[in-house]
Amino acid sequence: MDAFTTITGPAAPLLRANVDTDMIIPAQRLIGAGRDGLGRYAFERFRFNADGSDNPDFPLNQAPYRASPILLAGENFGCGSSREGAVWALRDLGLRCFIAPSFGDIFYNNCFQNGMLPVRLAAADVQRIAEQTAASPSNAYTSVDLERQVVITPNGEEIPFSVDQRKRSALLEGLDEIALTMKRRAEILSWQARDQAARPWAWEGLRF
Amino acid sequence: MPQTLFDKLWAPHVVADLGDDWALLHIDRVLLHDMSGARALTEVGERGYDLARPDLVFATPDHAVSSAPGRTSATFAGGASPIAKLRQRVKETGIRLFDLGQPGHGIVHVMAPELAIVLPGTTLVCGDSHTCTNGGVGALAFGIGASELTHVLATQTLMQRKPRTMRLTFTGTLPAGVTAKDMILAGIGQLGTAGGTGFAVEYAGDAVRALPLEARLTLCNLSIEMGAKMGFVAPDDTTFAYLKGRRFAPTGAGWDAAVAAWRELRSDDGAVFDREVTIDASQIAPQITWGTSPEQVAPVTAHVPQPSGPADQAALDYIGLQPGQPLAGTPVDWVFIGSCTNSRLSDLRDAAAVLKGRRVAPHVTAWVVPGSETVKREAEAEGLHTQFLEAGFQWREPGCALCVCVNGESVPAGKRSVSTSNRNFVGRQGTGARTHLASPAMAAAAALAGAIVDVRSF
Numbered sequence: 001m002d003a004f005t006t007i008t009g010p011a012a013p014l015l016r017a018n019v020d021t022d023m024i025i026p027a028q029r030l031i032g033a034g035r036d037g038l039g040r041y042a043f044e045r046f047r048f049n050a051d052g053s054d055n056p057d058f059p060l061n062q063a064p065y066r067a068s069p070i071l072l073a074g075e076n077f078g079c080g081s082s083r084e085g086a087v088w089a090l091r092d093l094g095l096r097c098f099i100a101p102s103f104g105d106i107f108y109n110n111c112f113q114n115g116m117l118p119v120r121l122a123a124a125d126v127q128r129i130a131e132q133t134a135a136s137p138s139n140a141y142t143s144v145d146l147e148r149q150v151v152i153t154p155n156g157e158e159i160p161f162s163v164d165q166r167k168r169s170a171l172l173e174g175l176d177e178i179a180l181t182m183k184r185r186a187e188i189l190s191w192q193a194r195d196q197a198a199r200p201w202a203w204e205g206l207r208f
Numbered sequence: 209m210p211q212t213l214f215d216k217l218w219a220p221h222v223v224a225d226l227g228d229d230w231a232l233l234h235i236d237r238v239l240l241h242d243m244s245g246a247r248a249l250t251e252v253g254e255r256g257y258d259l260a261r262p263d264l265v266f267a268t269p270d271h272a273v274s275s276a277p278g279r280t281s282a283t284f285a286g287g288a289s290p291i292a293k294l295r296q297r298v299k300e301t302g303i304r305l306f307d308l309g310q311p312g313h314g315i316v317h318v319m320a321p322e323l324a325i326v327l328p329g330t331t332l333v334c335g336d337s338h339t340c341t342n343g344g345v346g347a348l349a350f351g352i353g354a355s356e357l358t359h360v361l362a363t364q365t366l367m368q369r370k371p372r373t374m375r376l377t378f379t380g381t382l383p384a385g386v387t388a389k390d391m392i393l394a395g396i397g398q399l400g401t402a403g404g405t406g407f408a409v410e411y412a413g414d415a416v417r418a419l420p421l422e423a424r425l426t427l428c429n430l431s432i433e434m435g436a437k438m439g440f441v442a443p444d445d446t447t448f449a450y451l452k453g454r455r456f457a458p459t460g461a462g463w464d465a466a467v468a469a470w471r472e473l474r475s476d477d478g479a480v481f482d483r484e485v486t487i488d489a490s491q492i493a494p495q496i497t498w499g500t501s502p503e504q505v506a507p508v509t510a511h512v513p514q515p516s517g518p519a520d521q522a523a524l525d526y527i528g529l530q531p532g533q534p535l536a537g538t539p540v541d542w543v544f545i546g547s548c549t550n551s552r553l554s555d556l557r558d559a560a561a562v563l564k565g566r567r568v569a570p571h572v573t574a575w576v577v578p579g580s581e582t583v584k585r586e587a588e589a590e591g592l593h594t595q596f597l598e599a600g601f602q603w604r605e606p607g608c609a610l611c612v613c614v615n616g617e618s619v620p621a622g623k624r625s626v627s628t629s630n631r632n633f634v635g636r637q638g639t640g641a642r643t644h645l646a647s648p649a650m651a652a653a654a655a656l657a658g659a660i661v662d663v664r665s666f
């Protein structure tokens with residue numbers, strides 16, 4: 001997994017509350033899909049008109065935001081389904097960081113699994129970054145520094161954010177969780193042996 | 209120190225304490241479906257690992273299958289390849305598959321309790337957010353993404369941070385015509401779709417105790433629509449009676465030992481929760497959503513509210529309703545009775561009881577999609593299918609169908625649907641489709657009336 005340290009760029013505003021993963025990518029696009037190439041479907045119901053042309057009103061279609069690495073979002077961003085394809089699609093679109101007052105739980109976890117950083121900031125702070133960006137979109141840059149745990153707004157204001165320390169280190173170091181857990185294989189096997197003695201009922205019905 | 213039910217479900221599964229409230233948690237059961245199952249199994253191999261415990265993994269195709277009568281896995285062409293791959297990977301890895309037409313096949317969260325794959329006190333995951341449904345038997349069950357699923361399949365564990373705890377207590381007695389679906393929709397209306405984020409929710413109180421097991425599954429199913437990854441009900445005699453004799457339940461002395469252990473799975477007196485919410489169940493009316501988020505919900509007797517912000521306005525624009533208009537009487541084009549929320553035998557009985565020999569309104573397309581092959585066969589054995597067919601409903605094959613629309617089935621653009629499913633999101637039932645969530649009885653009544661109607665006066 002790619003390590004995440006600092007991301008800088010124009011922050012695209014999508015401040016509507018409860019943007020769900022069905023809006024981010026419809027499930028139809030994910031039947032048997034892999035991790036790559038899903039960016040073209042990201043927000044497709046909003047990004048494109050019925051004839052397939054770009055909807056100019058959608059923020060990610062507007063010039064300064066087309067290559068934004070940062071998305072400013074509303075409450076409960078990424079709520080709904082567990083589809084990791086939502087994260088893959090947004091990543092493929094070039095996004096690496098989301099700033100919102102709150103996130104759907106599963107989406108939040110899925111971000112870290114893919115080298116993406118979801119940052120929780122107060123709604124007023126998110127709004128302020130959006131306003132500072134809108135004042136001069138083509139040269140208003142926001143930075144997100146995971147090492148120092150601060151968001152630096154276009155006006156230079158530093159807003160600290162908190163993040164789970166375990167997830168922070170995993171992101172900074174680009175850790176592979178499966179490899180880490182595999183080092184504990186002996187512990188897992190001994191837990192299973194103990195549990196089969198302590199709770200035989202949890203195991204016996206499943207024997208082949 | 210008094211413990212919550214959550215503590216008693218979590219603590220025994222901690223393989224290693226990782227510090228800062230993180231644990232390496234043992235996962236007792238894994239469910240796979242056709243949307244991501246084959247891919248997940250392939251990824252484990254690509255990463256160079258073997259499947260840790262094939263005996264703890266169960267697969268069934270449910271999402272990308274047509275629900276048309278007489279369907280095969282190729283009826284919906286888009287599903288043919290993922291299902292073929294799932295069958296192949298399952299054969300290679302030796303995990304159990306419940307295939308189309310076999311007893312045991314069904315929507316993952318219908319078949320898992322039905323086969324007693326999920327038991328009280330177990331942990332269960334699936335790459336599907338409605339895995340919380342399985343908490344209805346008293347299990348720690350939650351949805352995960354593809355990366356976490358690969359981790360579980362390779363290691364039989366998951367790194368998890370301990371969530372905060374919430375107890376949602378429903379006091380009193382549920383009025384006639386009001387169901388578990390109405391309880392949880394009313395709860396989401398009060399708490400909001402993010403009200404449960406970061407919490408493990410225990411549903412408690414007299415009104416929950418009085419619910420049959422299948423209704424508890426419905427209650428827990430919508431935990432994720434409140435933001436909570438997991439929700440559960442303490443197991444009791446209702447739970448034990450439901451599970452006994454089912455395919456993967458323990459038997460003989462093992463059963464007795466299990467029940468003895470399961471009786472301890474309840475929050476101790478004096479247990480402290482991070483958040484407590486109480487709702488008077490006797491005051492709940494049948495609920496219906498009016499927007500594009502499950503929190504945009506109201507009693508069927510209410511009027512469409514004034515929008516409280518741009519999200520409400522966008523929802524009203526999409527759903528095509530005006531503030532101040534009564535919800536009841538809104539014309540309906542489609543009715544869907546099904547999904548992991550409300551497709552069990554008791555749901556179909558509730559819906560059939562509303563029919564009383566009446567016919568579906570001529571302009572309404574009405575579907576009943578049983579949640580599993582077993583539900584379908586049991587319903588047919590008691591003649592429910594005949595009642596639905598004579599009333600003008602379509603009686604279809606088990607699967608996710610119109611809840612997720614990755615199977616060639618959808619509600620046409622601009623059409624209004626009353627659905628027993630769990631999400632009224634923009635485009636969820638089809639591009640431009642307008643969804644109102646409700647209970648099976650409310651959905652059946654809407655089909656007959658051709659409009660949203662209060663089932664209690666119908």
